[in-house]
Amino acid sequence: MNERADRSGGAAPGGDRTHRVPVLVVGGSLVGLSTSVFLGRLGVRHTLVERHAGTSIHPRGRGNNVRTMEIFRVAGTEPDIRRAAATLADNHGILQTPTLVGDAGEWLFKQIDPGNGLARFSPSSWCLCSQNDLEPELLTHAVNLGGDLRFGTELLSFEADADGVTAVVKSRETGEHTTIRADYLVAADGPRSPVREQLGIGQSGPGDLFHNVSITFRSRRLADVVGDRRFIVCYLTDEDADGALLPVDNHENWVFHAPWHPEQGETVEDFTDERCAAHIRRAVGDPDLDVEITGKAPWHAAQRVARSYRSGRVLLAGDSAHEMSPTGAFGSNTGIQDAHNLAWKLAAVLEGWAGEALLDTYDAERRPVAEATSARAAHRSVEHSHPGFAPPPGMGGVGSGEGPRAGSGAGPGVGPGAGSGAGPGEGPGAGSGGGGRPGVAGGGAGGPGGPGGSGGPGRQGSQGRLGGPGGVPGGGLGGTGGQSGQSGQDGQAGTPGGPGGPGTPGGAPGGAPGGVPGGGRGAAPGAGGPAGGPQRGILNVALGYRYPQGAVVGADPATPVVPEGLDLTGAPGSRAPHLWVRRGEERLSTLDLYEDSLVLLSDAAQPTGWHEAATGVAAAMRVPLTSYRVGGTAGADLIPDDEETDWARAHGVTRGGAVLVRPDGFVAWRSPGPAPDPESMLRQVVGTVLART
Template sequence: MKESRVPVLVVGGSLVGLSTAVFLAHHGVKCLLVERHPGTSVHPRAVGYYPRTVELLRGVGLEEAVLKAAAGFATHRTRAGVVSLAGEELFAREEMDGEDDLAGVTPCRLLLLTQDRLEPLLRARAEQLGADLRFGTELVSFAADADGVTAEVAHVDTGARHRVRADHLVAADGPRSAVREALGVPRTGRGVLSRHVSIAFTADLAAALRGRRFSVVHVQNPEVRGILVHDDTLRMGTLIVEYDPARGESLDDFTDRRCTDLVRAAIGVPGLPVEIRSRFPWDMAQLTATRYVDGRVLLAGDAAHVIPPTGGYGANTGIADAHNLAWKLAAVLSGTAGPGLLETYDAERRPVGELAAAQGALQLAVRSRTATPAEQDAVLDAQAVTMGYRYGAADDLVADPRTRHAETGTRAPHLMLARDGGKTSTLDLFGAGFVLLAGSGGAGWCTAAVTAAAGLGVRLAAYRVVPAHAAPGSDLLHDAEGAFGDAYALADDGAVLVRPDGFVAWRSDEPQPAPARTEAESVTAALRRILAR
């Protein structure tokens, strides 16, 4: 049997697995991804990605490609209720009202793009960066030990087997994760709330749409009750309907004939030519794994948390899992961090997964009109859920990102600064290594940070943020609006240290746990703590 060695084996080649491969390859980590299906998703599945997710794609050079692919969805902004697409409209409201209010928070915007179109872009970028992606290959078995994981994979068509030795295994193999089940990791939560089947179809929707464009359509008539979404060609869509095994219903009931009848009823055009492209069964559930780290195996995406889709948090949370995990794996594998850094993946991401799952369930209750007044009040703004959380905080887990000012554990704020004759977002400084940002009087912190990082073998860039009239310099960023101090709640002689994932890890104005140190000693101590060294 052929054998090979790889730093990271990724199991699962959907959105989260592919994102993991992209982020790992971006950090220079060689990985092997195996996916039992022959290619990327043929089903639309997830469709909406919040600005924070787009920021993560921007950081690996994908923003331009995804925006181009999503251009046709730009006018798909209305959520509506209808008797049928061609029939009576019961309500309509704009999905993205208030989006302009985010201009000061992020350079990115909400992205509408079906999963079957996003996955090929992720796949191409992962391969371009050097990831080894093997579709039509499934995980047969694995065994973890103190030093790594030995896995056996097989080609689905030929049965040819291959043994892989990896330092770490990332399980991104979905809600029914075979890896999680083999590890015996329990899940908590409300469990399965309902069972659904998504019916992907081809039909001419132009006449029924009558010039309108929808992000989501709620259909309710005597023949069908469900959710309908359509793409930008107006020829492809998905109808999501519920079925109940307790009433004797099963997936076997959804024959091509029945699916065609349901789609025609939802569109409201009898006899309309319809082609059923695929059926995708799934469970609406609220479940979170009790641990995301099990020795050398790490859970991500739906393998770690199953989130009701009503808030659109599932894919977004999973991609953020991958982003958090990738830089930590890279640091541990390169020897610049201790193995304890990977334990922080569970400590940081599990509370966020639980928050997102709970918020998805609350959104479901509100939309189904079963929410109590207290539950309605507990629903959070989507931007707070996706970019306003704080790692390591028990009482301050989530807040409006507009109120975040570079507290430790939070996403470093976006701010436009002048650099090299142009303008850049602070977010574009992050992603390769650590970044220290200091006020105009913080030159000492910049020197100290570079010295400390060199002594530890850590990649770090240091910049001073100075007024617009200051002379140019390679380590200077010019603040034309004088907004840096307020945005980062920082004095002129202060500094913040930002991790490769764009989260603030240390501030110079934090109380020191030890007696007074030099600036270099303070940064060295901070880096050692962050990197578990």
């Protein structure tokens, strides 16, 4: 089956046999196209080659998490992506049921963001947009930004030296060979990655987890069977015909993931149209269902991470760098965020305002994120019992890091927990799975956490438990967690738990409230997580991940890459807090400020010298460094939309302090208060962040 739309026509300029370009991107799927968009936004000239004739035509890779959508927002692509995703805009839940006929089933969750709690932390939200709809939007933006995109062109060979990469590519339409000389090569060429293989970069991890065949089909009657159950995915658990059903348009086009067992001698050819149709009818529970098979695509899930993301002038991104289970939609999101991290660093090095060693921080930052995220994704496959997945021995067992969360209830209605097991795991704990699915066995020690969660969109009777000790921005010890939340009923959000208690002063002056606010008062804006809901674990991965080491100053190297609580309070190495502000007549998120320069935030009312220091450092070091004075007073560049918002407290500093944010929206450094010589301090920090020292 050809899974790509033909876009090869006119891709390579006629007669072009040699080509010089700063960046060569190999691979034109989600990550490669995203890389092209991000480089184009930063003005970096590049060429992308993709061996297929066009973008994907198979509906897969659908879940785009909130951090990915924040990135697309800044890149100017979010409105077009949401228009492309409009058909499935009302699909939110995950349903588990033996069949769709005569079985009520159980919602693992019914709303992704019950109560719209995510709006406190982000200007964006989760988006269900299939790869076949998303890739054309990215392609259009990449071309409009001046990208040289050559579909139907495959990489034949490459040689890397100290100064760059020489690659030979071939047009699959004309057979013409072209030599491309690039300063850097970004390998976004998929899990089998010929580039990674040639470089001899090994991989770590369990390897293959399971195999499925993705079956696209048309059925006009299935919509009547589904009724008003607007799910993202429905896990059908008939023991003789299990699988996962996904809507394409909620009307007549659908996808079914059927388990495939090549280790038992099964071949893709065994999945005849007749067998697939019969399997779908049995799984749905309607022997007379009209089923017209329109396509089949085998795929496998694996857990592997490359041992290095960089080899000289070549850098890996996306599936070439990491593979992970699709449950939770972590794989493509992690890859797109790889590209975002890498793009600004390539731009900085190529434009001469950063040292070449800045590119080493790409591996230092992104590889630990992939390791933690891939482990989390595999455990979610256990939790959701993905069709065909038999967990490896020990996965989810005692000491695995898949510990129970204080705050999870007896069913899927759970709140943010107060301490999951050590490691990247998440709840629910042993025995908490609903509808006959076994819970993931816990056993790791509970870590510091937040308040009692609300009983999210769960069954009547599920209830958050008492929170544990809360964490504090700045390194202090937390106080007591909040009260338990009330149970959610009939899929509705429960009552939020109380706020965490006060924390001991840490690196940020005065200490900050401990714990994650469960809807109560007392926490700085951006601290904590939404009060309950199924995003409790996903949000920690999507928004809460940190860079303990890399292009940051002042981060604690012992900080977990994926912390237990969502704590977006301006700590170095974390995603900068989101605040609504006004710049003149324009209302925007602070996250909208971060793309093509370093940004320094300081207070408009405090004569601390930070603003003048930024101007001096930008000129002296020839670095793009934009300074904003924040506050409600005269001379402010940014005015908080809510007059009660304390921008400094939200970022973990005093009014005399300052916060330096990178072009990718991550905090590079912060000063809790004034400095005796702000320009000297800022010059030293910028030099360290940009590998200039």
